Amino acid sequence: MADAEWSPMRTPGHYISRIARAFARIGDMRLRELGFATAQLPVLTALKDGARLSQTELARWAKVEQPSMAQLLARMERDGIIRREPDPRDRRSSLIALTDDARAKLPAGRAILEAGNREAMHGLSDEEVATLISLLQRVLANAEEMERRAAP
Amino acid sequence: MADAEWSPMRTPGHYISRIARAFARIGDMRLRELGFATAQLPVLTALKDGARLSQTELARWAKVEQPSMAQLLARMERDGIIRREPDPRDRRSSLIALTDDARAKLPAGRAILEAGNREAMHGLSDEEVATLISLLQRVLANAEEMERRAAP
DNA sequence: TTATATTATATAGGCCCCTATGTAATCGGA
DNA sequence: TCCGATTACATAGGGGCCTATATAATATAA
Structure with missing residues (x-):
């Protein structure tokens, strides 16, 4: 950070961040025709069999905080993807x-995502994946x- | 997405997304004492030697879109990290x-980040990294x- | 040189994530 | 049974990323 030799841009963390954003852009672009988004995937898979x-269970399953799930579900309800029933x-x-x-749209979504994953791993052997x-x-x-050590 | 066998949660993309978020949370927590954030790293390294x-050059260097860089720089200017001079x-x-x-704070920031990177790679050999x-x-x-094929 | 790109920023609108905090319902133990 | 702890959710506020679009200045070509 103060030395010409050290490059935080060639660190695993930075590559991971760029790949995460790229995957989200690509997945969202491809899923848009179905009205889905990549952030919804954990919810869709958790609820796929009826x-x-x-909300709390979904947040834990998706590994996001509860307010993040609340917002995501609000958008999904607005878009007609989910429905809430009183417990x-x-x-x-x-x-x-x-x-x-x-x-009804899940199989098409799955096909899109599987194809995307294959493309993303192009050139990597099964063993490399x-x-x-x-x-x-x-x-x-x-x-x-x-994180556990920092905030027990 | 409609089959019990297929799990988008165990896909490289999902792991990458979770790691990216975890790294951002950890880095931001640790850099907060210096007033820095992980999103600022490319800017800090690009400008470190004076x-x-x-803005456009910084956006290209950081691999984010121009409006993202505009917002980031606005926050950094508000926080006294950068200064703008007319060209x-x-x-x-x-x-x-x-x-x-x-x-003046860059060396401390660099030390924090290098330590974090070492911890994140704990247990991996140099060859595995x-x-x-x-x-x-x-x-x-x-x-x-x-992305290039989708939007040339 | 003037009309037409192209380029640098700015702005509007949205998604997705986070922390911090408040409220209401439920649970557990004295 | 009743009260304090826990739990479920809602809300406020903000960071960081994106696309689409507007505006002004510069570059280019007829």
Whole structure:
């Protein structure tokens, strides 16, 4: 940061950040015709078989904070992707389910995403993809450990 | 997306997205004491030796769109990190430079980030880190190629 | 030299994520 | 049973990224 030799632009973190943004742009562009977005994927997969989950359960599943999920669900409800039903067991909570309309589009969405993933891994052997996933899992575990130590 | 077998949560893209968010949270938390943020790193490194660059040059260097850089620079100017001077050669443009105050904090910021990078790569051999970087570079190249083909 | 690109910023509008905090309902133990 | 702790959700405020579009200044070509 004060030395010409050190380059934070060639660090794994910076590559990861650029790839994350690029994947989001590409996925969102391709899913737009179906009315989906990449941020919705965890919700769509959690609810795909007709399951009904609470907002908190969805937030935990998607690994985002509760207010992030609240906003995402608000947009998805506005766009007709999900529907809320009161939870008979807990008056604080609602159960969230996919609309039939959204459910009907899931197979097309899945096809788009699988094709995108294949393109993104183009030129990498199966073994290299497995290596990449394994290294990413280890780095993610390190990051989570760093956060755990900072805020127990 | 409609099949119990397929899990978009175990895809390289999703791991990458989670790592990117975790790194940003950790880096921002640690840099806060200096008044810096991870999004500012490309700007800080580009200007560290007293260089003066335009907004467009900084956006290209940081690999973000021009309005993103405009907003980032507005926050950095508000926070006393950068200063704008009119460009004598082009009245549309300003030249952006670090304040002395920000420059004085760069070595501390660099130390924080280098320590964070080491922790994030904990348990990975030098060779594994090199492999990870190489795989990420190839995936990033694929992603950029996908965007180039979609919008030439 | 004048009309036409092209370029540098600015601005508007939106998505997605975060922290901090408030409110209401539920749970658990004295 | 009743009260304090926990839990579910809502809301406020902000960072950071994006696309689309407007405006002004510069560059280029007929």
